[in-house]
Amino acid sequence: NAGVTQTPKFQVLKTGQSMTLQCAQDMNHEYMSWYRQDPGMGLRLIHYSVGAGITDQGEVPNGYNVSRSTTEDFPLRLLSAAPSQTSVYFCASNTKGRAYGYTFGSGTRLTVV
């Protein structure tokens, strides 16, 4: 049981480049979300999905797109990378019932130069 798998673990982008951060879970969780973690600011919600075909914006959605074509996968796309998007990105999933909170992936450390 792999849980939540994120790839890549590290990435360096140049300003203006685009890329996709991958996230997959094998727990059949309905709810998936993307957070970014910056020093001194905790975890901030970017986008989330309550099920396949349904996505919504979180606290800091600008510059990011998501899609949820399957229950398992929830990729995060950076359209045109900016230095302000340098951060550690976490994907998380949980069941509808909220219990036990999220299962987090191990994170993607992104640097935009």
Place this chain on the structure above:
Amino acid sequence: GESVGLHLPTLSVQEGDNSIINCAYSNSASDYFIWYKQESGKGPQFIIDIRSNMDKRQGQRVTVLLNKTVKHLSLQIAATQPGDSAVYFCAESFTGNQFYFGTGTSLTVIP
């Protein structure tokens, strides 16, 4: 977003002592709270949770206390071990599946 803050950004304790990590939350409607542990280079991991109809919950070596009157949450770790060194986050939830996280407290255990 909701404001979930921590009183102390860093905490150092001697191995074997008890640790107390505090958290203040701002939304009185929050009804479910979780403490997470994040080790270096890893994602946060669930430690213990508590619902608003309780004021105390115990796990293995950990206890969470909830004071709704002052909107305060604390995590107590008994007999702190080197493996407890990590960043600890509290998170609150009041609707749906969304959680709001505090900034974290870094716990260092001194051998």
